[in-house]
Every structure is written in structure tokens, then in C-alpha cells.
Amino acid sequence: MVFDLDQFLPYRLSVAAAQVSRRFAARYAAEAGLTIPEWRVLAHLGQGGEVSVRDIHRRVNLDKSMVSRAATRLEEAGLVGKTGHDTDRRLVVLRLTPRGRALMNRLEVLAEKFQADLLADLGDAAPDLSRALDRLVASGQDRTPAP
Amino acid sequence: MVFDLDQFLPYRLSVAAAQVSRRFAARYAAEAGLTIPEWRVLAHLGQGGEVSVRDIHRRVNLDKSMVSRAATRLEEAGLVGKTGHDTDRRLVVLRLTPRGRALMNRLEVLAEKFQADLLADLGDAAPDLSRALDRLVASGQDRTPAP
DNA sequence: TTGACATCGTTGCCGATGCAACGGTATGAT
């Protein structure tokens, strides 16, 4: 038999990504009790100032419903504030509360350290991986044309 | 702010893997109505002869329950046969039926073609990606020592 | 202004997923 699952790129990619995500998720789950979508929303809010649900949905590769539910949980936890937009009342403006900002500051340190460890493991393969990932997502975009 | 989610490796890896898996899953879902775990079980059975649920669980990074349920569905579809092991009656021996073998032959062509397209998109970055993935999973193994 | 159409966020729904517990079986020490 010629076909070998271990040589199949989608499979290997999936396994590697799951493993890495799992390891990192365990860290911030222990640190702050966050789920993956919650972490992503927080991380995105950490860089931008005020953002709508739709912005995150597009930007962070997360379904609208995920973002909405994550935002609700984060609001209940007092980490994120939800406000109506001034001119467009359809929009919901999300922003970090002071507590949310403080948490993100801690998590960012965690993330940087995690990535540093990862890069150390990768060694000189790190830039190659980065480049390959860029190409993958770029080629994926092409295949999802406008409906 | 220094932290940028787009530069964060676990995130980029996750996005790329999800995208690729999604594209490929769409293909064999259209071709044979398979889910991801079902595809993985079939693919594994395609290479080995007789395998137990546990073998697949370990080998294919799938929870025992997944494998069990996938195997049940595949059996109902007439693609996989389940037998008791000769000496160890705890084990369930899975093997492809002729129909399952025929389906896999078609799917393997599909998989090879998909991978070829992927490698073409990657160009000279393909070997680098392969190497980096190997290092990632290898370093991940270390961090999950025996309980 | 009015009406058709697009967009935004929420919610309901269903299948996928991971975890824990269970019955059944094998293994090893006493």
C-alpha cells in the first residue's frame, strides 16, 4: 500500500496544531480559566481599542456565535465591556475593562514565553514554518471566492 | 502594545490546520459522506491489516470514544468488519470489508491529489514545513511524560 | 417617503468532541 497517513500533510498539520493548542490552552486555563475562544477575543481586544463582534469574527477566524457567547461570558466575568455604537446602533462595541487589561498583561507574558519555548524547540526551522503557514492560508483564501 | 495575535504561532498553526482540514473534509464528505474521524479510521485500516480500537486511538490521535463510534458507523455502512480477537477477548479487531477497501482505493487517489495541490502551493517551503511539523510533535511528546 | 435589500448580533439546534464511569477481561502476586 502506497498511502501513508503519517506522510499526509493535512493530518500532520492537524495533529501538530491540536497538540500545541492543547498545551497552551492548558496554561491559560490554569491561569485564568479561559476557553480558547475567550482567549482569542481577549487577545484581539488587547491590540485594538474598540472593536465590534463582526471585526473579531472576521479577524480571528471565529464564528459569530462563538464571539457573541465568549463576549457574554467575558462581560459576566467583568473583563470586557459591551456598549452600543454611537452612530450605527446595530454594532456592539467591545473593550477591555481595567481588570481585563490587567489580565491580558499577565497572559501576554505567558504567551510570549510559550512562543519562545516553541521557537527554541523549532530552532532554525522556525522561519521556514512561518513562511509555509503564510503560504497555506494565502492559498486557502483563493479557493474561497465570493459566493 | 507588543503582542500581536497574527505573530503568535499556536494561533497561526490552528488557523492553517483548520482551513486545510476543512477543505479536505469537504472533498471526501462529498465523495463518500465521511466525517473526519471516520476518514482517519479508514485511512489507518488501509495501511495496517488487522487493528484494534486502541491501536487507532494511540496512533491517530483520536479519543477512544471517537474511534469506537466511528467504527460502529463504518460497520453499519458495511465498510468495516468487527471481530473478536482470538486470544485476548477484550480486543475488537477491525478490518476493511471489500467495499471498504474499494472506497479507500478511491479516497487515496483523492488524498494524493489533494496533497499534490497543497505541495504545489507550498513550493519549496514544503520540505521545511514537513521538518518543522516533525520537530513540533517531537517536542510535544517530551512534555507529556508518563503520569 | 417608501420599500426592497444588506448587515449586525443573538439564539436555537444538531452533530462533534473530550472526559469519566462502567462492565467485561486479562495479568500478576500471594
Added chain:
DNA sequence: ATCATACCGTTGCATCGGCAACGATGTCAA
């Protein structure tokens, strides 16, 4: 032989994920 222990596969359960439909709002043309 007996008992404690470890292992295998299945099942139940809670959660996550994506998809579609909905109400509400905005936009544009006639």
C-alpha cells in the same frame, strides 16, 4: 485458586463548534 490491579471498548454526559434563522437596524434606489 484467589484476589487486587490494569487494561479494553462502550456508553452517558456536558460542552464546544458551526450552521441557519430571526429581530433589529442601516442603506440605497425609485
